[in-house]
Amino acid sequence: MKENIRNLFKQPLLLLLVVLVMLTLIIFIAYPMFQIFLSSFLSNGEFDWQGYQRVFAGGQLTSALTNSLVLAIIVSILSTAIAYFFAYTFAYIDVPFKKLFNGIAILPVISPPFVIALSAILLFGRGGFISETLLGIENANIYGLHGLILVQTLTYFPVAFLVLAGLLRSISPALEEASDNLGSTKWQTFKKVTLPLSVPGIGNAFLLVFIQSMADFGNPMTIGGDYNTVAREIYMQAVGSYNMQAGAALAMVLLTVTVILYAVQKFWVGKKSYVTVTGKPTSARKMVSTGVFRRIMIGICYGLSATVILFYILVPIGSFIQLWGVNYSFTLDHYSYVFSIGQKAVLDTLQLSIIATPIGGLFAMILAFLIVRKRFAGKKLMEGISMLSIAIPGTVIGISYILAFNQAPLAITGTALIIIAAFIVRAMPVGIRSGITSLQQIDPSIEEAATNLGASGSKTFFSIVLPLIRPAFFSSLVYTFVKSMTAMSAVIFLVSARYNLITASILAQVESGRIGVASAYCTLLIILMIIAMLILNGLTALFTGKWKLGKDKQTGAEIASKDSVTT
Amino acid sequence: MSAKSVKLENVTKQFTDDEGKTMTAVNDVSLHIEKGEFATLLGPSGCGKTTTLRMIAGFEELSNGAIMFGEDNVQNIPANKRDCTMVFQSYALFPHMSVYDNICYGLKLKKLSKSDIEKRVTPIMDIMNLHVNKNRMPNQLSGGQQQRVALARALVMEPGVLLFDEPLSNLDAKLRITMRDEIRRIQKELGITAIYVTHDQSEAMSLSDRIVVMNEGRIEQAGPPMEVYQKPKTKFVSDFIGTANFLDGVVDKKESDRLFVKTTQTTIEVQQEDADKFDEGQSVSVVVRPEAINLSKEGTEPAKVVKSVFMGQIQEYELDFNGIHLHAVVADPGGKEVYYDGDDVHLTFSQRSLHVVPA
Numbered sequence: 001m002k003e004n005i006r007n008l009f010k011q012p013l014l015l016l017l018v019v020l021v022m023l024t025l026i027i028f029i030a031y032p033m034f035q036i037f038l039s040s041f042l043s044n045g046e047f048d049w050q051g052y053q054r055v056f057a058g059g060q061l062t063s064a065l066t067n068s069l070v071l072a073i074i075v076s077i078l079s080t081a082i083a084y085f086f087a088y089t090f091a092y093i094d095v096p097f098k099k100l101f102n103g104i105a106i107l108p109v110i111s112p113p114f115v116i117a118l119s120a121i122l123l124f125g126r127g128g129f130i131s132e133t134l135l136g137i138e139n140a141n142i143y144g145l146h147g148l149i150l151v152q153t154l155t156y157f158p159v160a161f162l163v164l165a166g167l168l169r170s171i172s173p174a175l176e177e178a179s180d181n182l183g184s185t186k187w188q189t190f191k192k193v194t195l196p197l198s199v200p201g202i203g204n205a206f207l208l209v210f211i212q213s214m215a216d217f218g219n220p221m222t223i224g225g226d227y228n229t230v231a232r233e234i235y236m237q238a239v240g241s242y243n244m245q246a247g248a249a250l251a252m253v254l255l256t257v258t259v260i261l262y263a264v265q266k267f268w269v270g271k272k273s274y275v276t277v278t279g280k281p282t283s284a285r286k287m288v289s290t291g292v293f294r295r296i297m298i299g300i301c302y303g304l305s306a307t308v309i310l311f312y313i314l315v316p317i318g319s320f321i322q323l324w325g326v327n328y329s330f331t332l333d334h335y336s337y338v339f340s341i342g343q344k345a346v347l348d349t350l351q352l353s354i355i356a357t358p359i360g361g362l363f364a365m366i367l368a369f370l371i372v373r374k375r376f377a378g379k380k381l382m383e384g385i386s387m388l389s390i391a392i393p394g395t396v397i398g399i400s401y402i403l404a405f406n407q408a409p410l411a412i413t414g415t416a417l418i419i420i421a422a423f424i425v426r427a428m429p430v431g432i433r434s435g436i437t438s439l440q441q442i443d444p445s446i447e448e449a450a451t452n453l454g455a456s457g458s459k460t461f462f463s464i465v466l467p468l469i470r471p472a473f474f475s476s477l478v479y480t481f482v483k484s485m486t487a488m489s490a491v492i493f494l495v496s497a498r499y500n501l502i503t504a505s506i507l508a509q510v511e512s513g514r515i516g517v518a519s520a521y522c523t524l525l526i527i528l529m530i531i532a533m534l535i536l537n538g539l540t541a542l543f544t545g546k547w548k549l550g551k552d553k554q555t556g557a558e559i560a561s562k563d564s565v566t567t
Numbered sequence: 568m569s570a571k572s573v574k575l576e577n578v579t580k581q582f583t584d585d586e587g588k589t590m591t592a593v594n595d596v597s598l599h600i601e602k603g604e605f606a607t608l609l610g611p612s613g614c615g616k617t618t619t620l621r622m623i624a625g626f627e628e629l630s631n632g633a634i635m636f637g638e639d640n641v642q643n644i645p646a647n648k649r650d651c652t653m654v655f656q657s658y659a660l661f662p663h664m665s666v667y668d669n670i671c672y673g674l675k676l677k678k679l680s681k682s683d684i685e686k687r688v689t690p691i692m693d694i695m696n697l698h699v700n701k702n703r704m705p706n707q708l709s710g711g712q713q714q715r716v717a718l719a720r721a722l723v724m725e726p727g728v729l730l731f732d733e734p735l736s737n738l739d740a741k742l743r744i745t746m747r748d749e750i751r752r753i754q755k756e757l758g759i760t761a762i763y764v765t766h767d768q769s770e771a772m773s774l775s776d777r778i779v780v781m782n783e784g785r786i787e788q789a790g791p792p793m794e795v796y797q798k799p800k801t802k803f804v805s806d807f808i809g810t811a812n813f814l815d816g817v818v819d820k821k822e823s824d825r826l827f828v829k830t831t832q833t834t835i836e837v838q839q840e841d842a843d844k845f846d847e848g849q850s851v852s853v854v855v856r857p858e859a860i861n862l863s864k865e866g867t868e869p870a871k872v873v874k875s876v877f878m879g880q881i882q883e884y885e886l887d888f889n890g891i892h893l894h895a896v897v898a899d900p901g902g903k904e905v906y907y908d909g910d911d912v913h914l915t916f917s918q919r920s921l922h923v924v925p926a
């Protein structure tokens with residue numbers, strides 16, 4: 001301890017860095033959380049329990065809570081089941097065009113939060129293509145629990161898929177061969193070996209989807225109808241009826257639930273994994289390459305994938321159509337709106353995201369570096385806060401920022417800074433995780449060698465560490481950019497006349513029923529992100545040069561999407 | 568280049584683990600390494616060798632004590648400013664830089680001009696025979712080549728002190744011997760002070776001016792290879808360096824340079840320079856090296872051959888000496904009488920090789 005402090009003072013730059021990072025974490029994570037906690041107990045400056053009483057008294061807030069729980073349970077079960085089916089098919093059956101399907105798994109990570117909800121409206125809403133045009137149902141109602149289940153399941157099952165695919169791939173085929181060898185049928189082997197071994201992964205996937213569904217803001221806002229959920233209610237309380245105490249109390253309850261679930265996921269389910277990682281690849285699994293069973297499985301997978309793709313391409317199509325359900329003629333009106341009146345939102349979003357991306361990417365790498373490599377006083381706290389940030393839902397960040405940054409000494413509401421901070425905090429956990437994983441694979445003596453040869457701390461970081469964790473760095477950049485461009489839950493609380501955002505505009509368009517404009521915005525957003533990703537991937541390829549370290553053959557987006565689920 | 572002496576004074580390092588428990592990795596170590604000397608830290612795994620080296624390099628803070636380079640206390644000199652370079656066990660080559668860039672890395676930081684860098688790098692690459700690999704990346708090199716790059720990268724800095732942490736442990740036996748000769752040759756040629764960590768005793772013997780035997784964070788003994796082998800100060804040292812048989816007993820009588828040790832079997836006379844350090848009646852062990860045991864048909868100390876193994880250059884014997892198990896080796900078995908399992912023999916000990924240590 002004494003030595004750690006002495007160590008800090010001997011390296012002034014490190015000291016400065018630690019202090020800066022710590023301050024940033026405290027100001028933008030710890031302090032706002034503390035403010036919510038405080039506000040949830042304060043009405044007009046006096047301590048009371050009113051906020052929590054309202055949450056649990058049985059009114060609107062209670063039903064939002066139970067609704068969210070019901071939705072989360074149903075969606076996690078469905079998503080996990082579908083994902084397991086997919087993952088199993090991919091791990092055990094020879095599927096043509098397998099590579100193509102990896103793209104589908106990445107889609108939800110990179111797409112704006114309401115693409116699927118918008119498509120669902122286009123397909124099943126009033127005047128929807130399937131509901132009315134094909135089935136002739138007038139006044140079809142997609143809004144509500146059933147719509148949410150559909151939309152969230154399609155959005156989140158790829159997350160579960162990434163977890164389960166990784167798990168099934170790591171089960172040693174030798175175990176199953178042993179079981180077959182002992183005379184089990186395929187079905188018995190599945191039931192007695194494969195399934196039990198995948199239980200921790202299933203738990204993992206279930207919890208991750210559960211948390212995301214609980215915290216989801218975009219879909220309930222778009223398609224929730226009368227079915228109120230927690231994230232939406234927090235927003236309503238904070239922005240609609242301006243009851244900060246009730247909003248804060250509900251946010252505290254949501255935060256508690258997500259933190260507990262993350263803790264369970266990390267410390268309990270994570271520890272129960274039976275899969276041994278040996279580092280050396282085990283013999284390849286013999287894929288099922290013939291038979292009826294295979295054809296059925298592949299058929300279902302193709303069907304599901306086609307559905308997902310349909311949902312994603314419907315939005316660009318919808319953006320060119322005059323009035324969906326009524327007048328299917330081609331138009332560019334929606335785009336001319338987006339590029340005239342809506343232009344500010346696009347430029348603001350782009351500008352703020354471009355600022356946030358390098359800062360967020362670098363910040364995550366520095367934080368990961370400090371956590372993995374340095375010994376200093378207060379490191380536990382730093383680790384704790386950055387771990388906590390993984391579990392904070394966007395809406396909770398949003399309301400906490402209003403509470404924390406509305407008054408002196410940190411009155412930054414309405415500024416670009418607060419939005420950039422929210423962008424970075426939301427994207428940071430993934431970058432930190434990539435950075436940590438990446439650093440842990442690198443022999444620390446490489447950095448020591450640089451120091452030993454005379455490199456200062458910053459020289460070592462920029463000439464050795466950063467180049468070595470370049471894949472993680474780029475994936476962190478990609479992720480920060482994508483998340484910033486599509487951020488909604490946190491920043492919806494923070495937009496102002498000065499800074500408007502695409503997502504907020506989309507929401508406004510959806511609320512006033514102008515699905516065409518919303519679709520045009522979404523399409524533009526997707527195109528912008530594809531361009532940004534191509535640029536970043538080009539940069540990765542350019543800088544990665546001759547040497548290869550682990551996973552850098554993947555694109556930044558692939559790494560980002562894998563790192564965005566805890567495996 | 569100016570070699571520097573290294574002085575460790577009462578150096579202690581304690582680690583505190585997550586639960587707050589402290590363990591002492593290096594315990595009150597004092598050592599003075601002369602300018603141009605080649606000193607080796609030798610000891611079992613976990614005895615604190617690496618930690619000591621890392622404190623010298625500046626990677627670990629001292630819990631107590633001081634380290635001096637020449638006359639200067641280096642306490643407040645950060646690792647990147649210390650006049651010592653290290654060759655890492657894992658080589659720690661920069662994987663994203665070519666061989667040439669790896670070797671230049673430190674010189675570039677010194678802001679040397681391109682031609683100066685070239686001037687210093689070329690001879691080192693000559694010595695290390697690295698020219699053909701100049702533009703390769705480290706992962707395209709063999710283990711031995713990587714080793715030489717690591718060595719070149721450290722040497723090119725012309726440091727006052729050169730540190731080695733088990734640099735040869737990843738190489739195969741043959742290459743290990745070639746490389747250790749190379750290291751010794753270069754060190755002598757350049758006159759650098761070198762501190763070398765290993766747990767391979769033959770490496771330590773062949774390289775060092777002085778061997779520092781460590782155990783559980785402490786120095787057990789420091790001295791030239793011959794001294795630590797022939798005149799070990801403790802039972803640990805005699806057992807760790809080479810193999811040793813122990814005959815336990817008490818000091819029966821002492822003279823200025825000899826001790827008479829009474830064991831259960833017999834009384835043994837030992838020539839011992841530091842005889843005055845022992846007291847009469849003190850429990851001691853006589854260290855008997857396997858090569859100090861001679862076997863013959865006649866004599867006064869009867870023993871039985873338990874096992875006899877022909878090894879080509881030597882004959883190995885397991886002996887039962889009145890219930891005590893002894894290990895003996897006899898050189899040149901072809902020119903001598905060989906005994907077999909179950910044979911009765913008589914033992915004599917080469918007196919000059921015997922040594923007494925406290926029990």
Ligand SMILES: Nc1ncnc2c1ncn2[C@@H]1O[C@H](COP(=O)(O)OP(=O)(O)OP(=O)(O)O)[C@@H](O)[C@H]1O
Nearest residue numbers: 582583591592611612613614615616617618619766
């Ligand atoms: N950073 C650390 N934190 C806690 N304990 C440590 C740390 N580094 C070393 N130790 C402990 O200090 C003791 C000495 O370690 P050291 O690495 O110096 O051993 P060594 O003599 O080099 O061993 P080896 O021959 O195996 O390399 C060991 O018990 C080790 O566990």
Ligand SMILES: [Mg+2]
Nearest residue numbers: 616617618732
């Ligand atoms: Mg060591």
